[in-house]
Amino acid sequence: MPDAPTVSAADGQLLREIEVLDESGARRALQIPVERPLTISINGRELVTLMTLGARSELLVLGYLRNQRIIDSVKDIKSIRIDWATGSAAVSLRPTANEIKADARHQVGTACGLGTVFGDLMMRVDAAPLPSAGTARLSSAALLRILEIMREYDAIHRAAGSVHGCALFHGADLLASIEDVSRHNGVDIITGWMLLHGVAGADKTLFTTGRLTGEMVMKAAHNGVSIMVSRNGVTSMGYDLGVKLGMTLFGRAAKSRYLCYTGAERFDRESDISG
Amino acid sequence: MPDAPTVSAADGQLLREIEVLDESGARRALQIPVERPLTISINGRELVTLMTLGARSELLVLGYLRNQRIIDSVKDIKSIRIDWATGSAAVSLRPTANEIKADARHQVGTACGLGTVFGDLMMRVDAAPLPSAGTARLSSAALLRILEIMREYDAIHRAAGSVHGCALFHGADLLASIEDVSRHNGVDIITGWMLLHGVAGADKTLFTTGRLTGEMVMKAAHNGVSIMVSRNGVTSMGYDLGVKLGMTLFGRAAKSRYLCYTGAERFDRESDISG
Numbered sequence: 001m002p003d004a005p006t007v008s009a010a011d012g013q014l015l016r017e018i019e020v021l022d023e024s025g026a027r028r029a030l031q032i033p034v035e036r037p038l039t040i041s042i043n044g045r046e047l048v049t050l051m052t053l054g055a056r057s058e059l060l061v062l063g064y065l066r067n068q069r070i071i072d073s074v075k076d077i078k079s080i081r082i083d084w085a086t087g088s089a090a091v092s093l094r095p096t097a098n099e100i101k102a103d104a105r106h107q108v109g110t111a112c113g114l115g116t117v118f119g120d121l122m123m124r125v126d127a128a129p130l131p132s133a134g135t136a137r138l139s140s141a142a143l144l145r146i147l148e149i150m151r152e153y154d155a156i157h158r159a160a161g162s163v164h165g166c167a168l169f170h171g172a173d174l175l176a177s178i179e180d181v182s183r184h185n186g187v188d189i190i191t192g193w194m195l196l197h198g199v200a201g202a203d204k205t206l207f208t209t210g211r212l213t214g215e216m217v218m219k220a221a222h223n224g225v226s227i228m229v230s231r232n233g234v235t236s237m238g239y240d241l242g243v244k245l246g247m248t249l250f251g252r253a254a255k256s257r258y259l260c261y262t263g264a265e266r267f268d269r270e271s272d273i274s275g
Numbered sequence: 276m277p278d279a280p281t282v283s284a285a286d287g288q289l290l291r292e293i294e295v296l297d298e299s300g301a302r303r304a305l306q307i308p309v310e311r312p313l314t315i316s317i318n319g320r321e322l323v324t325l326m327t328l329g330a331r332s333e334l335l336v337l338g339y340l341r342n343q344r345i346i347d348s349v350k351d352i353k354s355i356r357i358d359w360a361t362g363s364a365a366v367s368l369r370p371t372a373n374e375i376k377a378d379a380r381h382q383v384g385t386a387c388g389l390g391t392v393f394g395d396l397m398m399r400v401d402a403a404p405l406p407s408a409g410t411a412r413l414s415s416a417a418l419l420r421i422l423e424i425m426r427e428y429d430a431i432h433r434a435a436g437s438v439h440g441c442a443l444f445h446g447a448d449l450l451a452s453i454e455d456v457s458r459h460n461g462v463d464i465i466t467g468w469m470l471l472h473g474v475a476g477a478d479k480t481l482f483t484t485g486r487l488t489g490e491m492v493m494k495a496a497h498n499g500v501s502i503m504v505s506r507n508g509v510t511s512m513g514y515d516l517g518v519k520l521g522m523t524l525f526g527r528a529a530k531s532r533y534l535c536y537t538g539a540e541r542f543d544r545e546s547d548i549s550g
Contacts, residue, residue, distance in 0.1 A: 016511050021535040023415075025544055030534065035488055035510035051489065051512070140298075161527075162486045162508035181488065181510055211437045213310055213456065214326065233437035235310035235456055236291050237326070252436075259305065260296040269300055 005062075005196075006079035014053055015160055031160040035181045038082070040064070040089045053156070053163060053180045057082045059192030060180070061089045066191055067219045074195045130226045130245055131202040138171075138205055138227050138248065139268040145172035146229060147253055150207055153177045157209070166190050168225075169205045183210025187219045194223060201225035212238035212249055212261075221245050227266060229253050234261050280337075280471075281354035289328055290435055306435040310456045313357070315339070315364045328431070328438060328455045332357045334467030335455070336364045341466055342494045349470045405501045405520055406477040413446075413480055413502050413523065414543040420447035421504060422528055425482055428452045432484070441465050443500075444480040458485025462494045469498060476500035487513035487524055487536075496520050502541060504528050509536050 013034055020030045039049045040061055047070075052060055058080045065071045071093070078092040130136075146169050156163050156179045166186025167177035178189045186208060194201065201224030210216060212230045214237030220228050221241070229250040234242075239261055242249040248263030260267055288309055295305045314324045315336055322345075327335055333355045340346045346368070353367040405411075421444050431438050431454045441461025442452035453464045461483060469476065476499030485491060487505045489512030495503050496516070503517075504525040514536055517524040523538030535542055 018514060018536065021539050023531065023533050028534070030536075032508065032514060033510050035512040037489075037512075160508070162488075162510055181486075211456075213437075214312075233307065233435070235308050235437055237310040237312075239293055239307060256298065258298050259303070261293065261305075264296050 005074060005077040006081075014055055014156060033156055033160045033163050033181060036084070037087050038089050039087055040091060042070070042091045043093055044090075050185065051181060052185050054084065055180065056178055056189050056192070057089065059178075059189045059196065060185055061091060061192070062195055063188035063191030063193070065091070066195055067188055067222060074198075130221060130224065130247065133246075133263075133266045136203050136226045136248075137266050137268055140270050142169075142172040142205075143229065143250065143253070143258065143267075144256060146205065146207055147255065147258070149174050150177075150209075150231075154179065154209070165207075165209045167207045168194065168199075169207060170203060171205075175199065175204070183208055183216065184219075186210065187216060191219065191223050205229060208232075211235060212242070212251060214238050214241055217241045217245075217247065217249070221247060226263070229258070280349055280352040281356075289330055289431060308431055308435045308438050308456060311359070312362050313364050314362055315366060317345070317366045318368055319365075325460065326456060327460050329359065330455065331453055331464050331467070332364065334453075334464045334471065335460055336366060336467070337470055338463035338466030338468075340366065341470055342463055342497060349473075405496060405499065405522065408521075408538075408541045411478050411501045411523075412541050412543060415545050417444075417447040417480075418504065418525065418528070418533065418542075419531060421480065421482055422530065422533070424449050425452075425484075425506075429454065429484070440482075440484045442482045443469065443474075444482060445478060446480075450474065450479070458483055458491065459494075461485065462491060466494065466498050480504060483507075486510060487517070487526060489513050489516055492516045492520075492522065492524070496522060501538070504533070 015031045016034055017029050017031055020028055022028050033053055035051050036054055037049050038052050038057055040047045061080050071077060076093055078094050081090045150165065150167060153167060154165050157165060163179045163181055164183040164186050165179045168175045168190050176190055176193045178186055180186050180189060204225050205227040206220045206225045207229045208216065209231045211232040212228060212234040214235065217228065217238040218241060227248045231254050232251060234249060234251050242262045246263065248266040249261040250258050251261055252259045290306045291309055292304050292306055295303055297303055308328055310326050311329055312324050313327050313332055315322045325339065336355050346352060351368055353369050356365045425440065425442060428442065429440050432440060438454045438456055439458040439461050440454045443450045443465050451465055451468045453461055455461050455464060479500050480502040481495045481500045482504045483491065484506045486507040487503060487509040489510065492513040493516060502523045506529050507526060509524060509526050517537045521538065523541040524536040525533050526536055527534045
């Protein structure tokens with residue numbers, strides 16, 4: 001594939017042990033997640049500094065650039081090189097992508113909010129091409145299986161806490177899973193994975209341990225994913241975007257419990273969920 | 276007080292009711308927190324868009340500007356006017372503050388990360404003036420009382436979830452408390468309250484339901500607060516900053532349990548914590 005970008009594979013240490021005192025005054029060893037700054041530069045020009053656990057950072061960079069509308073496709077990228085010694089991600093863009101990039105810095109600068117070009121996102125809501133309810137469906141059995149699988153896939157959270165998990169499913173099949181210090185990083189890494197592997201979002205379900213805020217729902221929609229499942233809740237903007245875009249949002253989803261906030265028409269409830 | 280800024284007092288609706296389906300297929304009414312974009316402009320120039328619940332947004336703007344090093348003092352501000360009809364916060368700066376502001380836009384643009392000028396923060400670590408362990412102390416009785424009080428002060432979280440709480444204490448006395456959709460907003464609002472009321476951080480304790488990441492710890496330190504208590508955990512950068520700055524960090528603090536990550540020399544443990 002001539003258009004595949006060159007991507008380094010730098011993974012740092014993800015956990016560290018510290019000594020703490022508990023409430024009884026006893027010393028204990030405790031694992032904590034590593035958090036490190038990663039400064040993204042595009043063609044030598046500094047764009048943004050993200051705080052990250054450092055796992056799959058090349059995918060984080062790729063997904064961040066797409067979710068910020070700085071690139072459209074993996075073809076815009078020539079290479080991404082992470083260097084943890086300097087905390088830098090050097091992105092080299094192909095010349096063809098230059099017109100998109102020209103105002104990239106401006107966009108991030110004017111409305112980065114909590115890491116997202118939000119004003120822009122709202123304006124592009126109508127442009128997001130989401131699959132019909134016929135294409136993207138989820139059964140209650142698949143949903144329960146997703147919750148079961150995700151209980152097994154939170155290794156860092158169980159060891160150290162303070163991270164969010166994010167995963168992509170096709171039905172109840174786990175395609176990709178990641179933990180990071182921010183729920184935004186999680187979705188960005190899954191986005192990067194989809195982009196690098198050419199995986200479309202149409203018939204997929206995105207799981208997150210984080211809240212379904214407006215920015216999170218928008219990131220899923222931007223990648224064609226119409227079904228989201230959160231272990232957490234929803235905000236009014238996440239809900240409104242979900243309704244407006246015709247998405248299906250589940251929240252408070254853990255063990256055998258969940259709420260369907262909107263889009264129940266994509267959801268196939270079996271009469272016997274234990275079957 | 277001639278230097279007091281003019282600040283509007285706009286509070287929007289904080290909760291909304293939606294109808295959801297639960298796992299048994301039953302319809303239920305559910306409260307969700309409102310999340311809305313607030314675009315901050317300085318002297319007519321757009322700076323950033325924050326997502327917020329909308330409670331005490333004038334304090335959010337004030338604290339955000341201070342924690343981003345765009346202002347040093349409330350004296351830099353002439354007025355802050357929030358208009359929810361347009362989602363705008365118009366900040367007017369006094370002429371004396373102009374040199375700080377000149378590069379404000381640049382700073383946010385180059386390293387906004389998750390809303391914070393992180394590179395800059397790291398460089399200024401040594402500049403943060405924190406009180407000695409003699410000035411800032413916390414007893415185990417006060418800590419347990421703080422945890423008890425905070426269980427009562429999470430009205431929105433209990434009604435709707437998906438928000439973070441933040442509060443400032445003097446000993447076990449609650450001075451200010453807020454909930455918002457982001458843990459960063461919470462600290463920024465408390466910062467704004469301290470700034471507007473001229474309250475110093477030296478002998479205070481900052482409580483947050485959020486994680487003690489590097490950015491959170493830095494925001495406390497920047498406001499002279501050396502004791503933090505989190506219902507959640509710590510990341511490596513939050514821990515390293517706490518150690519480097521000589522702060523006292525407690526985490527996993529709920530009911531009668533807590534961990535002291537660093538700075539136990541400020542902590543007075545009573546032999547009988549039930550007394």
